[in-house]
Amino acid sequence: MSNDPLVVFTPSGKRGNFPAGTPILTAARQLGVDLDSVCGGRGICSKCQITPSYGEFSKHGVTAKEGALSEWNSVEQRYKDKRGLIDGRRLGCQATVQGDIVIDVPPESQVHRQVVRKAASARAMIMDPAVRSYYVEVAEPDMHTPTGDLERLGIALKEQWDIEDITAGMSVLRKLQPVLRKGKWTCTVVLHKGHQETVHRILDIYPGFDETRLYGLAIDLGSTTIAAHLTDLRNGAVVASSGIMNPQIRFGEDLMSRVSYVMMNPGGDIEMTNAVRTALNALTDTLSAEAEIQPSQIMEAVFVCNPVMHHLLLGIDPVELGQAPFALATSKSLSLHVGDLDLTSMNPAARVFILPCIAGHVGADAAAVALSEAPYDQDELTLVVDVGTNAEILLGNKTQVLACSSPTGPAFEGAQISSGQRAAPGAIERIEIDPTTKEPRFQVIGSDIWSNDEGFDAAIATTGVTGICGSGIIEAVAEMRMAGLLDPKGLIGSPEQTGTPRCIPDGRTHSYVIHDGTADGGPLITVTQGDIRAIQLAKSALYAGARLLMDEMGTDTVERVVLAGAFGAHISPKHAMVLGMIPDVPLDKVTSAGNAAGTGARMALCSVDARTSIEKTVRDITKVETAIEPKFQEHFVNANAIPHATDPFSILRSIAPLPDVSFNTGGGEDGGRRRRRRG
């Protein structure tokens, strides 16, 4: 083992020993860590900003002491003095290794930032935004009939636009007088009036006729990712979209582990609230820069999120959501000021609208999906599944709509999977396995070329093949089942049972090799028995939730399935059905809604009418609580098989091969293990 200091990079986990004095940027490049630089290490571009972490990191086996990085040199200090650096940040090209250290690469310092595939759909929306601007000519003050400037502005709005009842916050009152005089008693005012508000609130005021466009942010605040669409409030056009990881992940990957974190760590809710608000401010800045607008042009933000994210965004301790009866602090929609949430990047008077929550486990994100997919407008009995770390499930038609949520965990998003990774360039997203040869071929994000086609190596030269993303793992497991490599119980066969050397022994179980990059120093990408179990748990929870709603509805079948959510658009319906994620319906009845929650957020951003509509919908929805339904457990167990232990899936069987194999020898993997323990 080297005596040189150890450098561990997060989030990649890449690590290596480097001689003291090695710049962090150099170390990152040598390890293949994704750290940006434009100026070539001259301390000018600041793209290589990193955050060193000090303390004991048992997870990484590192203790980082003070002095593990070099002192600030003149280049770095000058940059900080002139341009500023976020507290705790260093320039990777200037700071050098002096001792063992953990280095976090923030998202904005990564070249290949995550492509969160929550792209906003192009769904047409009737524009009816809460925020509009108006040009007005205001009467000059008259000593003989003295009135305030605000009052004369109010009279002008009434006379010229028939708008009554205006109010203004301090940020507007402070600039009102100079603006009116600069504009020679003409101005453009930005007004806000939500669906439940009785007055028009002046958010901003510009001198004269001002064509500054107004923007809004539609934000889908997920447990794992935060997706935001910067939207032109004139026409609803999305001018920039961006997704970042929810920084709360470091407190726990799924909702319940975050709630636990709060229970175990007093003040943990405040930490998480601060983390997500800081991230939202950074995201606002990023989107504004991308669209080349000023953040102060952003006048409203609309949030959809699950209940735990909802409470943590608002700064409310989510502990009640972690235990029956799962009571929300508030379930109604909320109209707030950005200051209430410390969202400091937008216009200082900007407003926040948060969609209502349906129940303690069914949040504003499900409400947004309901708004977007409108099951209450359907003739066919429609199942809407929003697949994320937590799945939101809606079932209904014009007669009735039911809703529940189910704790699928993050496996569908590539987490808890041995070769799993975020949906980023280099990740395997599509897989096919030849049922005869048992050989796989795949595509990675960033290229449309299959791995067995010409030009693949060239196409992926810059990214490499780095892992499997969420939609990739679903296809992989389903293809393995169709190719006879996996039996209905979820056991991977041995090389002998499957006839392929790609099924390799892995402890007492087997793994299937999808890609072996080790010859070139790359990873060995396999699907392990553990991966299969993780996917089985996730899909069983999803199916059991849907089945529970079908019970409540008194039906064994649905007529239509809509896949929504972070990667809904990327799931192949056939593969999802082979896996038994969703009920058995004709393939052409399975459609993708893209990021329906995000779409719902955009609809609410662009239309106060949509806000009224969703309030009514949420009131009318029948809420089903999976956690207390005894049948949920039974449905969950039956859904563990692939595709299902008891439901026939006859439509699926007519179109996809589901070989009747069984690899359970001598009591099977689980049984065998259990016996050995007892012996």
Add this chain to the structure above:
Amino acid sequence: MSNDPLVVFTPSGKRGNFPAGTPILTAARQLGVDLDSVCGGRGICSKCQITPSYGEFSKHGVTAKEGALSEWNSVEQRYKDKRGLIDGRRLGCQATVQGDIVIDVPPESQVHRQVVRKAASARAMIMDPAVRSYYVEVAEPDMHTPTGDLERLGIALKEQWDIEDITAGMSVLRKLQPVLRKGKWTCTVVLHKGHQETVHRILDIYPGFDETRLYGLAIDLGSTTIAAHLTDLRNGAVVASSGIMNPQIRFGEDLMSRVSYVMMNPGGDIEMTNAVRTALNALTDTLSAEAEIQPSQIMEAVFVCNPVMHHLLLGIDPVELGQAPFALATSKSLSLHVGDLDLTSMNPAARVFILPCIAGHVGADAAAVALSEAPYDQDELTLVVDVGTNAEILLGNKTQVLACSSPTGPAFEGAQISSGQRAAPGAIERIEIDPTTKEPRFQVIGSDIWSNDEGFDAAIATTGVTGICGSGIIEAVAEMRMAGLLDPKGLIGSPEQTGTPRCIPDGRTHSYVIHDGTADGGPLITVTQGDIRAIQLAKSALYAGARLLMDEMGTDTVERVVLAGAFGAHISPKHAMVLGMIPDVPLDKVTSAGNAAGTGARMALCSVDARTSIEKTVRDITKVETAIEPKFQEHFVNANAIPHATDPFSILRSIAPLPDVSFNTGGGEDGGRRRRRRG
């Protein structure tokens, strides 16, 4: 001259040289500076907090360099760490002199704090406050019909109190869930609903039945003093009153000099806004401590103030108020959150109500006087005069009410007077001059014994005779006029002309000696020719304003005069009339309204109905702008004489001697000076 460091104390101006190492508290005691201490200099009580000022003080002839005070010692540091000290503050008993320094003694470190005589009147008010508390029993959450805790609380309020449409800010949402559980689903909620608000806002919530009393602050924010009445919102009782100097005084004594300060110093408005807000927070703490309540029990603050104070409180640049057409940013009443004004001491959800302004020169304080004195309800033509640094003048009856303001300056408050001082113990507040002997006798604040009566010296032993306060100077000038020491033009006679050695030469003019304490090391208290001129300017402005309203009304007489304001209760009607401050009416028609602005503030605090009423009144009042009325100047010049050059004041003459003396020899003081200059 001593080589020891020089210590200058403000606001007293006392100064002395002290050996390096002398504690500030010791220096203060030796100089007789009023600096409190309870623990005897052991760094425990913190009563002796002082604020050192560094820099060049040409006014004091001192340059205070860094290091002029000792480093923090362990006692001082421990106090700061444990209990906290306001930034910039030191403990006077621990910090020692090391170099020349200016030391400010903040009001709360003074034993003999100013007695601002804005005592709240006992006027009965119909209680109809915006803030009330309600006990409710809330349904427990039910997983089968999930709703938020806030929504179930809303249902309970509807069912149990018939209150609909509730909302809650973040401070309440954050504590809602634990409070409901702690109270076993019973709670006491504090609701606020102003006269223009459509929803009830939950300001706070306590578990179970909570008898915590709720309080409000009625604040009269004057140019010179800030008077606040801590009021029990159940019954309107004032539980504590306090007055402090407006710290903005250091930026300018009167309104226009503060506006000038902003014009000359970019950011000066922010400095003044911060100064007054900091003072308000300290005042809130002081009053709470005095009444032995928690500041978080204060749920609403109502402000009355003149337009410049209004804008500076709100953080609005008052520059437009300093020039025609004197446009207000907003003239309507304002309902705000304490956070909008950085009022951090009260309940975090507390509300602020600011009364409407009448015009650019006639503020919410005049509106409050109108609310309190209700001239629109009078049969008799009533003149209401609120005497402060700026005088607010109302004239009217059931037919019509007119309003204006007049820039009297601070002379009536004892400022700009040679022996003038604030109304504090030791100040002369009443004076009589024997018309035959020309000998004066007086009373000082803190004692009822006349200076020529037995026991006077003992009674004033602790305070001494220190100066003349505002009401004292008015009596002094009027008594001098009645005793024939002062002629109608305002000239003080010589010893020969008046026959008393108390008229002493003072340059080319004369001064009248009221009290000579120099034998005991005390002050020589005189009324100088300059003092007379200052009072003449102030009273002329006041009378001219009243006369202008009488012109507008088409009358030469009024039927009733109400004296309101900081020291209205202390002005003798007869003396005010001798001075010609107010029009000639029978003495029994002159009444004192005490602090009518403060009373108006209390009425608005205790009654939303009063808020509705004042909005209507302000709309209906006819505003008169003195600054642009050509006749104002003519009225001002005629009012310079004592009592008046042209108005007969025949009622006054029938009851008070106004000797027809003239001390203008050889062209008089002014004429003489003018000739000399020309020569």
